[in-house]
Amino acid sequence: MENKTMIKLVIGTEGIFFLALIMAFVYMAFVSGYEPANLHALNIKLTAVFSCTLFASSGTFWMAEKNYNNSNRKGLLTWLCVTMLLGLIFLGGQAHEYIGLINKEITLSSSLFGTSFFTLTGFHGLHVLIGLIVFGILLVLILLGDFDRPGSSVIACAGMYWHFVDIVWLVVFTVVYVLPVIHVLK
């Protein structure tokens, strides 16, 4: 119980942290007029595909948790590995996108859009990475036999954190990629 309360509080406070970053993005990218060039630099379709891998990883982790609760160690291991793989693909996609943008000379220091874009998506990527590190530790502990029986709240807590990171991406994707499309089309 204590662990679950703790992770909920972590999520709450982290949510406010991301809210501040999102507000900064809106302030920087939208308030003084959105530059359509920024939208053309982003590959929204490819990012949408990579986003789907992240959203799918929430489902696969849910499967992992279910297997854990049914004392199915093998299922837990398999689904956890799938989750990590999906997370890694997402990070790879983000790296690919970053390299593309830097080649187009959009960087942290190039413009207001660059500043706020890289900060917001970078902090999100950092949280994905932290999730993957947590999963890596869990993986080792599972292999060592710490999670052979259900009853520990650790898996559930890691899951809550991971779903939170997903939800943040849903908001970030909407604000950074989808809203400008609507904005420019209008």
Added chain:
Amino acid sequence: MTDNIKIPETKQAIPGLSINNNRGLLQWITTVDHKQIGIMYLVVAVIFFLVGGLFALLMRIQLAIPNNHFLSPETYNQLFTMHGTTMIFFVMMPAIFGFSVYFIPLMIGANEMAFPRLNAFSLWMTFFGGFVLYFSFAAGGAPDAGWFNYAPLNEKNYSSSPGIDYYCMGLFLAGIGSITTAINIIVTVLHYRIQGMSLTKLPLFVWMVFVNAFLILGALPSLNAALAMLLLDRQFDAHFFTAPGGGALLWQHLFWLFGHPEVYILILPAFGIYSEVFQVFSGKRIFGYSFVALSAVAIALLSFGVWMHHMFAVGSGTAVNSFFSASSMLIGIPTGIKIFNWLATMYGGNIRFTVSMMFAIAFLVEFTIGGLTGIAFSIVPLDWQLTDTYYVVAHIHYVFIGGSLFGIFSGLFYWFPKLTGRLLSEKAGKWFFWLFVIGFNGTFFIQHILGILGMPRRVYTYPDLPWYGFFNFISSASAMLMGIAFLLLLWMIHSARKHGTASGSDPWDGFTLEWMAASPPGNQNFDRLPVVHSRRPLWDLKHPDNADDE
């Protein structure tokens, strides 16, 4: 009475080294015991208070006479920045956390915080945060843009020494420490209460710290985000706060979205301490427990809706200014009414004028003055006239010292017997009290007048205008009294630890469970505890015929 005695969960052996063995420094560094961590927080606060206080005295020496050149303008800028930053983040916060992690388990009948290792992590984050901030002196100059570090002054073009980079990193580390402590406090209060102690029966100190923890979780992320952005600006040429068309304002919004809740973060735990002290030294229950408790919630919620009263001078337009003016007056109401709760608690009571109680009573006076000058600032035209003058300096010191610091002193005198098993000398304590209170009022009351005369803050010297030199000299001389008083306090602590009167477990005839534990408590706080039936479990135990029935 044996049928209602419960044994709380036993405390597991502490990883590393256990309490009450003489392993010296190593034991303190490795400890995860909430009592040792609490004491270390207080020691951190005292050390930083000495440094921060020294900075203040240096500034007062510089300002004692007109056209003085004791300090250079560059040094002066660094000193006032470091003074404010130190006092808020590395004195008040650690002192509050020290009392919190020490006394929450004791007051709710638990043997430990929920996450002992996280507790140690928080302490060391705070400590190293302070260390990183102070390392700036060695790295080429301390931060010099004021404690609220306005953009674009905080940017590389205007502050080229690395001080502000250390400000960002130090406060970020300490901020993480504050957030983890807040989480630890909430989980402990929610899950570790003794049987019978519902949330409505919490001692008011615990309740205030509990509400406060949510405030920390809501406010600190804004600061952390702003610090991260500023560091990106300075290190990687990002453009958050240099952006044309209002980037500098983004800093102000993010900072005060943290900064205004922060001042309540510093005062709510003090309100909790006063509530305990007024009850015990008046020999009465608190008048209007529910109001005092709920007003803390009201303050916590309202505190997120007043931040722009720090920004009236930026020109946000009448509608915005009126909104924040009204909300700032509104938040004065729950705060103001509590003064009457405490007065009514004292009314008809059997008052004992201990040093702890004297600080609590002095708080009622000083905090009312600080509150009234605060309300004055919520009136926009007055704010425009007085902003950035010594009137602001006087106001914040009346609320920070007269409110928060007096609470910490009051708590120190109240709980010192529990921390050490010895009483602080009441006789020397009264000297300390009067020296400090007279010094404090002498230093800051006169600054209201200087502010109205138009003396700007944060300027290293001033011309010999009528009255300026005289008032500033009084202010500086009085500041020295506070310095002497604090040295007296340190001596008192030292001598009480060496040969103070042994206090026993319950020197003040207290009401709450911490006074059931030994002084100082052993590794395990409690072996046996009563089932709690009211807000004053210890009173019930001592007066079974006259128990509180709630």
